[in-house]
Structures are given as C-alpha cells and as structure tokens.
Amino acid sequence: MARLDGKVALITGGASGMGKVASHLFAREGAKVVLTDVADDAGEAVATAIRGEGGQAAYVHADVSRASDAEAMVRFATDTFGGLTVLYNNAGVFPERDGSVTETPEEVWDLTIGINLKGVYLGCRYGIPAMIESGGGSIVNVASFVALMGAATPQIAYTASKGGVLSMTREIAVEFARQGVRANSLCPGPIETPLLQELLADPARRQRRLVHIPMGRFGQAEEIANAALFLASDESSYMTGTALVVDGGITAAYVTPE
C-alpha cells in the first residue's frame, strides 16, 4: 500500500522547486494531487507529467495572497477529487530587495508577508473547513530555519513571514486537534531550488552560507519532499503543532567542522 493512498493533497507553489518535486512524490505515493501556482504553463506541465506517469493530478491557477483564489483552489480540489485531506502550503517568495529592517522597502515587506504569511492563513482559512468535512487531515506549512535563528545577512520580511508561519501553525494545531486536523511546520535549510538560484550562483554568497552547514552542502528538493510526505501521511498521526527541521544540522551548530 502506498503511503498516501486515499488522500487528496493540495500543494501550493507546485510548479517549481520543492512543490514540484513533492507533487510528483505525493502522486507516486497514491495521493490525488491538486497543484496550484501563478506560473500556469509550468504548473500545467507538472500535472501533465504526473498523469503521464500514471498518477492523478490537476493544476489550477491560484495566487495564494488573494482570498478569492484561495477559496477557489479549495473548491476546485473538493469538486475534482471529492474532498481535501492534505494541505501543503508551500508557495513562497524570497525577494532580492528584502534586506535590513532599515532598508527594506515597504512594498517588498507587503509582498513578502502577503504571499508567505497571509497566503498560509488564506490556505488554512478555506482549507480547514473542507478538511473537517472530509473527516480530518494534515496541514504542512512551510516555514524555514531562518524562523529559528538570526542572520547577519538579513532578509527581514522573509524571516518575519516564516516566524509568523511557525506561531500560526502551532495555534491552528491546538484549535483543530479534536476535529482531526493536524498542522505542522516544515523548516528547510538552504535548498538548491530556483528560489535560491541567484544567491547560490554568487561564489562569495554561496561560501558565506556553506560554512554554517555542518553537513557541508546545501539540501536537495527531494530531501524536503520526503519530510513533507511523512508529515502529510498517517505515519505522523500523533504529531501536531511541531516544527520539523531539515537543515543539514545548521540549527544544531555553534561551531561547524573545518
């Protein structure tokens, strides 16, 4: 039996990076997958590729920062696959102009919080009633290791958005525990996806981060998708309100190996 047999999983930001890899993995594990994004051609291509591999998947456009889109993506999932049991709030942005609190423009703050934090709120706002109606389920909200420690290479809006995801997820977990809805955060370390392409292409910026990773390497999207799969599946049935950290040892380290 596959690990997500019988589940209907909604994955936001499924056109690229970790959301794309998770969409494939969840479908291989038996889930019916609805993936959403604002990059429609890439999103449709992921759904088509999954169906080509024999999986069940459908793509729908949804900007997670817009309430009407969030409501419509949940309705699309329940109309298409008859319910909702996994909600993977993965969509996020990492704007170049997000930096020090004294320099970050207000519009960059609003954009980042609007997608990374409000987007998770809206996904839960519309997703939770559908999950309760489906008999319960698992929410996986993507935070980051930067929600757990400070950096001298600041991205104030991004960090604040991910901190908000952590505390919001805890509260959601407590509120809905007795209705069969679990909610956990996932905290990736730096992962080699299109999100970090520019940063990791610069040797100095790459090295500055690498020295803080005990494992001595960046993570791969598959390594996060596997953790998300565990949280989405019934294997994590007694876990709610936690943060699963998948960071190559960053948050455990004070001094890293030479």
Ligand code: NAD
């Ligand atoms: P990515 O850029 O490869 O994928 C993100 C996807 O989200 C893209 O397809 C993008 O089009 C989509 N998206 C952006 N704005 C959207 C919106 N308003 N509505 C719907 N979709 C939208 O990035 P990734 O690295 O796979 O990141 C996935 C998640 O993991 C993000 O929440 C990110 O903050 C988080 N994260 C990434 C890293 C990393 O190092 N890559 C580390 C920690 C956390």
